[in-house]
Amino acid sequence: MSLLFAQLLTGLADAATLFLVASGLSLIFGVTRIVNFSHGSFYMLGAFIGYSLMQVLPGMFGFWASVLLAGVAVGLIGVIVEICVLRPIYRAPELFQLVATFGVILIIQDVALFTWGADDLLGPRAPGLTGIVRIMGEPVPKYDLALIAITPLVLFSLWYMITKTRVGILVRAATQDREMVGALGVNQAWLFTGVFFLGAMLAGLGGAIQLPKGGADLLMDFNILAAIFVVVVIGGMGSLPGAYAAAVLISVLNVYGVTYIPQSTLVLMFVVMAVVLMIKPFGLFGREEVAGEHGQVGEPERPIKPAGPRGRLMVAGLIFLLALIPLSGSNFAQILTTDIITFALFAASLHFILGLGGLVSFGHAAYFGGGAYVAALLVTHLGANMEIAFVLAPFGAALGAVMIGWLCMRRTGVYFAMLTLAFAQLIWSLVYQWDEFTGGDDGLVDIWPAAWLNGTSVYYYFTMLFGIGGILALRHVAHSPFGYALRASRDSTRQAEATGIHTKRVQWAAFSFAGAMAGLAGALFVFSKGSVFPTELEIAKSFDGLIVVFLGGVKTLSGGVVGAASLELVKDVLTRFEYWRLSLGVLIIVVVILAPNGIVGTLHKLGERLGMTGKTEDR
Amino acid sequence: MIEVDGINSYYGKAHILNDLSFSIGAGEVVSMLGRNGAGKTTTLKSIMQLIRPQSGTVSFQGREITRLAPHQVAKLGLGYVPEERRIFTDLTLMENLEVGRQPFREGAPEWTVDILFDIFPNLKERRHNRGKALSGGEQQMLTIARTLMGNPICLLLDEPSEGIAPVIVEQMVDTILNIKKQGVTVLLSEQNLHFARLVADRAIIIESGEKRFEGSFAELESQPEVMEAYLSV
Ligand SMILES: Nc1ncnc2c1ncn2[C@@H]1O[C@H](COP(=O)(O)OP(=O)(O)OP(=O)(O)O)[C@@H](O)[C@H]1O
Ligand SMILES: [Mg+2]
Numbered sequence: 001m002s003l004l005f006a007q008l009l010t011g012l013a014d015a016a017t018l019f020l021v022a023s024g025l026s027l028i029f030g031v032t033r034i035v036n037f038s039h040g041s042f043y044m045l046g047a048f049i050g051y052s053l054m055q056v057l058p059g060m061f062g063f064w065a066s067v068l069l070a071g072v073a074v075g076l077i078g079v080i081v082e083i084c085v086l087r088p089i090y091r092a093p094e095l096f097q098l099v100a101t102f103g104v105i106l107i108i109q110d111v112a113l114f115t116w117g118a119d120d121l122l123g124p125r126a127p128g129l130t131g132i133v134r135i136m137g138e139p140v141p142k143y144d145l146a147l148i149a150i151t152p153l154v155l156f157s158l159w160y161m162i163t164k165t166r167v168g169i170l171v172r173a174a175t176q177d178r179e180m181v182g183a184l185g186v187n188q189a190w191l192f193t194g195v196f197f198l199g200a201m202l203a204g205l206g207g208a209i210q211l212p213k214g215g216a217d218l219l220m221d222f223n224i225l226a227a228i229f230v231v232v233v234i235g236g237m238g239s240l241p242g243a244y245a246a247a248v249l250i251s252v253l254n255v256y257g258v259t260y261i262p263q264s265t266l267v268l269m270f271v272v273m274a275v276v277l278m279i280k281p282f283g284l285f286g287r288e289e290v291a292g293e294h295g296q297v298g299e300p301e302r303p304i305k306p307a308g309p310r311g312r313l314m315v316a317g318l319i320f321l322l323a324l325i326p327l328s329g330s331n332f333a334q335i336l337t338t339d340i341i342t343f344a345l346f347a348a349s350l351h352f353i354l355g356l357g358g359l360v361s362f363g364h365a366a367y368f369g370g371g372a373y374v375a376a377l378l379v380t381h382l383g384a385n386m387e388i389a390f391v392l393a394p395f396g397a398a399l400g401a402v403m404i405g406w407l408c409m410r411r412t413g414v415y416f417a418m419l420t421l422a423f424a425q426l427i428w429s430l431v432y433q434w435d436e437f438t439g440g441d442d443g444l445v446d447i448w449p450a451a452w453l454n455g456t457s458v459y460y461y462f463t464m465l466f467g468i469g470g471i472l473a474l475r476h477v478a479h480s481p482f483g484y485a486l487r488a489s490r491d492s493t494r495q496a497e498a499t500g501i502h503t504k505r506v507q508w509a510a511f512s513f514a515g516a517m518a519g520l521a522g523a524l525f526v527f528s529k530g531s532v533f534p535t536e537l538e539i540a541k542s543f544d545g546l547i548v549v550f551l552g553g554v555k556t557l558s559g560g561v562v563g564a565a566s567l568e569l570v571k572d573v574l575t576r577f578e579y580w581r582l583s584l585g586v587l588i589i590v591v592v593i594l595a596p597n598g599i600v601g602t603l604h605k606l607g608e609r610l611g612m613t614g615k616t617e618d619r
Numbered sequence: 620m621i622e623v624d625g626i627n628s629y630y631g632k633a634h635i636l637n638d639l640s641f642s643i644g645a646g647e648v649v650s651m652l653g654r655n656g657a658g659k660t661t662t663l664k665s666i667m668q669l670i671r672p673q674s675g676t677v678s679f680q681g682r683e684i685t686r687l688a689p690h691q692v693a694k695l696g697l698g699y700v701p702e703e704r705r706i707f708t709d710l711t712l713m714e715n716l717e718v719g720r721q722p723f724r725e726g727a728p729e730w731t732v733d734i735l736f737d738i739f740p741n742l743k744e745r746r747h748n749r750g751k752a753l754s755g756g757e758q759q760m761l762t763i764a765r766t767l768m769g770n771p772i773c774l775l776l777d778e779p780s781e782g783i784a785p786v787i788v789e790q791m792v793d794t795i796l797n798i799k800k801q802g803v804t805v806l807l808s809e810q811n812l813h814f815a816r817l818v819a820d821r822a823i824i825i826e827s828g829e830k831r832f833e834g835s836f837a838e839l840e841s842q843p844e845v846m847e848a849y850l851s852v
Contacts, residue, residue: 166717173707173718180705183667184719185693185769 006138007259011252013144016151017210019247021224022231023158023240024202030175030238031195034086034097035414037543038104039228040221042200045108046074046207047216048116051123054211060128071205078200082193088593090192099550100592102543105221106585112218114579123211143212150209154202155244162240171195175238222539226425229418230273236286237414245284266429270422274407277419281410322464326457334460335528336572341467342524344564347548348471349517351560354549356478357510358490360417363424364518364545366404369537371397371519372526373431376444381437386450390523397519398512400427405511409504421539428537443533447526463524470520471561477513486510551591553602620645620773620804621666626675628665628828635661636672636828643773648795648805650819652812654851658828659808660702663775666806667699668692679773696724698771702778702808704762708751712742715750715761719768728801730767738794739764756787763794774798776807780814792817812850824849 025039053066085100129146132139162168174181174191182188207220231250235242250269257268276284322341325333350364374396378384384392408419431438438444453459477483488496489503496503526532535541544567552563570587574580595602621643628636635658643649651659664670666677668689676685684692693699707715716732723729736743739760745753753761759779766774779795780788795818799805809815815822816836824832824839826849832839839846 166720169710169714169717172710173714176707176709177705179669179689180701180707181718182689183669183693183699183701184766185690185721186718187688187690 002136002138005136006140007255008252009135009140009144009148011255012151012248013141013147013213014251014255015244015247016147017206017213018224018227018231018251019151019244020154020206020209021203022228022235022247023155023243024199024206025228026232026235026238026240026243027158027171027202028195028199029232029414031171032086032090032192034101035417036199037098037101037225038081038108038221039199039203040223040225041105041108042074042078042203043207043224044112044216044218044220045077046070046204047123047211047214047220048112048121048207049073049204050208050211051121051216052116054124058127060126063124063126063128067205067208070208071201074204074207075197075201078196078203079193081200082196085589085593086196087189087192092592096550096592099547100589102547103585103588103592106581106588109218109221110579110582110585116216118218120217121215123213123215126212129212147209151244154205155240158240167191167194225539226422227269230269230422232283233415233418233422234273234276234283236283239283239285242283242285266433267426270426270429273419273422277407277410282415319464319468322468323461326460331456334456336568338460338463338524338528340565340568341463342521342528343544343548343568344561345467345470345521345524346518347545347552347560347564348474349514349521349560350545351549351552352474352478352517353507353510353514354546355559356483356490357486357507357514359507359511360413360420361511361542362417362421362539362546363404363542364420364514365537365539365541366420366424366427367397367401367515367518368522368525368545369431369532369534369541370400370427370515371522372532372536373438373444373522374519375523375526376447376532377438379447380439380444386448386453386527390527393523393526394516394519397522398516401512401515402508405508405515409508409511421542424537424542425539428534428539431537432534438534441534443531445531447532448530449527453527459528463528466520466524470517474514474517482506482509547588551588620647620680621806622676622678623662623666624676624678626665626672626677628661628670628672630661630670634828636665638675639825639828639830640675641823641830641833643804643806645804646799646802647821648799648807648819649821649823650815651806651808651823651825652810652815652850653808653825654810654849657825657849659825660777661828662825663699663777663806663808666692666775667697669699693769694721696727696770696772698766698769698774700762700766700774700776700779702781704758706750706753706758706761706765709749711749712746712753712761715765716768719765721769724770724772727770727772728803729770732768735764735767738797756783759783759787759791760794767798771803773804773806776805778808778810780809780811788814810851812846 021039021043024042025036028034028036028039047070050066050070053069054063057063057066081101081104085104086097089097089100126143126146129142132141133145134140162171170181170186170191174186174188178188181191207216227250231243231246234249235244235246250272253268253272261268280286322337325337346364346368349367350361353359353361371393375389375393378389378392379386404420404423408416408423411419432440434440448454449459449462453462478486485496485501485506488499488501489506493503522536525536548563548567549560550563551566552559552561570584571580574583574587577583623642624640625638626636626640627634627638639658639662651662653659661670665672668677668684668687672685676683678684679692679695679697682695684695684697687695689699707718710718713732716735736746741757742760742764745757750758750761759782763776763779776795779791783791792814795805795807799818805818807815807819819836822832822834822836822839823830824845831849832842832845
């Protein structure tokens with residue numbers, strides 16, 4: 001009993017950080033409608049800046065001053081991000097802004113690496129709170145008690161600010177109707193900046209305040225991202241008490257989980273989320289979203305026409321050129337192109353559900369990595385033939401997509417997106433923690449193609465066949481009646497239903513088909529590399545896919561493919577430099593600001609402007 | 620007070636306002652009349668810069684406001700009351716008023732919560748209710764009161780009589796006359812000729828985004844063919 005209580009206290013203390021960071025995310029989303037992916041980066045910066053400040057500011061006063069100053073510093077960094085990166089693109093489709101915040105993640109990663117180095121930093125103890133106290137005989141760190149006391153204070157201050165002050169009233173009004181707030185004489189630009197400051201500051205505080213319990217390292221940004229998304233989804237988007245309740249729930253269960261079922265720790269929170277959403281679809285304190293409020297991907301697109309003869313000719317020419325590459329004898333070119341084709345198929349499958357279906361998945365890597373793992377597991381554990389494993393991989397991925405799709409399909413917009421991310425993380429944590437079966441962090445190795453496919457050029461043609469075949473299959477389905485039904489469901493659920501389309505079922509089927517194609521890409525991938533690691537299931541992989549689709553252009557079928565090729569090529573060049581993430585991040589942001597229609601979309605527009613109007617066709 | 624000079628406004632590619640020009644003098648109450656879809660709301664939004672005219676200018680008190688953001692226009696003393704009311708439904712009535720509050724402005728009457736509750740007694744009882752709990756008539760009162768909290772010099776009122784009960788319409792007439800008495804200039808849009816005549820000094824008729832008539836109600840009534848062509852009477 002006393003142990004249980006002590007564990008409860010530990011959980012409450014852990015909830016402090018989670019709540020601080022998640023409430024910032026929720027606040028920013030509430031007002032600006034931006035899902036700020038770089039929120040984890042703000043948290044990481046808070047930890048690093050706090051660490052540095054604690055080195056110079058001594059004593060108990062110095063410690064707490066460092067925490068506060070780190071929060072303010074990160075808040076100011078948030079302001080810079082808001083003004084430089086987001087302000088120019090508030091008018092762009094909201095999902096495009098996600099990509100920009102992803103660029104920010106990359107930049108902050110390199111800045112942190114450059115400033116603080118690659119080694120993990122051990123957090124200093126909090127002076128005056130270093131010991132333990134015994135509560136019912138159990139040792140409880142004093143610092144934990146401090147955290148338990150601080151969190152409700154923060155919650156109360158935030159609550160007071162939001163409900164009782166003029167700024168809070170304006171923030172809530174802007175959450176509902178920004179334009180009207182502006183017409184009443186309030187400069188929303190500054191309101192947004194203020195909210196960004198506050199949200200980033202909360203993340204920074206969270207990072208600094210957890211130093212004595214954790215520390216600072218370069219993986220913190222992604223590590224907390226899934227957790228705060230889960231907290232926000234469980235608590236209800238935009239609800240502060242909800243964020244607190246959810247943070248406590250997750251943290252406390254996590255502590256019990258660590259003690260009683262240690263191999264489940266990472267999985268547990270996603271299970272909790274799934275259960276909560278089954279019972280309360282909008283989270284503990286959330287309210288129903290207004291339909292059509294989120295997930296919009298910009299102005300209606302021009303109708304997608306099947307490729308004309310010119311387009312077909314170009315594609316045929318391109319395929320012909322690709323087929324010539326092995327003749328050059330360059331191993332490097334073949335491997336790079338194999339990677340590009342694999343990635344292009346992955347991106348095209350994401351584009352299929354995102355562009356055509358309007359379903360923004362943040363967790364598409366689950367099906368790519370899933371396919372790769374299905375093949376690798378069949379080979380490793382059942383000694384399956386490569387051919388059999390290769391064929392079964394897309395089915396395995398599709399099965400996963402069918403199940404996850406069924407759960408996620410109950411929600412729309414940003415909730416759908418976060419659910420897909422959370423389930424992808426669930427798969428990732430399963431693979432990561434189930435050492436005996438999946439090899440955990442060490443991955444699965446020695447997964448080579450059958451003898452007749454062994455050889456760079458042979459496998460290259462194999463990849464061309466299935467990769468390009470897969471992309472063409474996606475295209476074909478896009479132009480089939482099913483593709484039209486999918487687009488109809490995206491554009492107007494009501495009208496689509498009225499014409500007899502079962503929209504949810506259509507979307508679910510599309511999600512599963514996209515999963516299968518991503519699984520095919522994963523299978524191509526695993527046999528070309530001979531191994532697979534959990535990184536292929538990571539958030540970063542899903543984000544790569546998103547970036548590519550958005551940069552290529554959501555509106556054009558070829559967007560995913562062009563984006564994938566560009567990103568792989570750019571990465572190939574940039575990764576030769578030490579700070580390639582920084583360059584890539586800047587590049588992404590520049591493209592987002594300058595070419596809000598994506599590469600292909602912008603080329604189309606340019607073409608139109610140069611007098612080719614009407615001739616543009618989907619390529 | 621307001622000079623609209625040859626504005627052209629678009630929704631995407633749809634050309635809505637066509638070289639529209641008119642002016643409103645200080646202290647006047649002018650009613651824009653016209654059928655559904657004539658372009659009345661678009662005109663008010665173009666003045667407020669909620670829609671940016673692609674050509675032409677709008678001036679307020681001699682100052683061009685065509686390139687300003689809506690909040691800057693509002694800060695100059697133009698108050699906008701939208702047709703769809705756009706109450707903040709999650710906020711209480713008092714909080715809605717707070718959003719509209721702006722500091723006292725030279726040359727405009729000062730409105731306080733107490734004064735507004737005198738004018739709109741129904742609102743007082745409901746001051747702690749959320750916006751979504753208010754009736755249509757109460758919401759209409761609130762949206763006007765909210766804009767008055769900004770102490771406007773000039774009020775743009777979009778269809779104040781739309782969708783409210785006859786008793787409340789009468790109350791609305793008194794309210795607008797009251798606002799006028801305080802020296803606020805009012806430009807309102809209306810479909811209801813009877814209502815417009817009760818409150819306004821002058822009428823402007825719009826059809827397909829073009830001005831078709833401008834003058835007193837007496838003149839308007841002497842031209843039944845104009846009324847027939849452009850109003851649903
Ligand atoms: N958001 C919009 N997008 C495209 N067209 C619009 C939009 N809003 C209005 N329109 C069109 O602009 C024209 C003028 O509309 P407006 O709302 O200004 O008319 P109105 O005179 O206020 O009509 P009502 O009396 O019905 O309020 C109409 O033809 C309408 O269809
Ligand atoms: Mg109107």
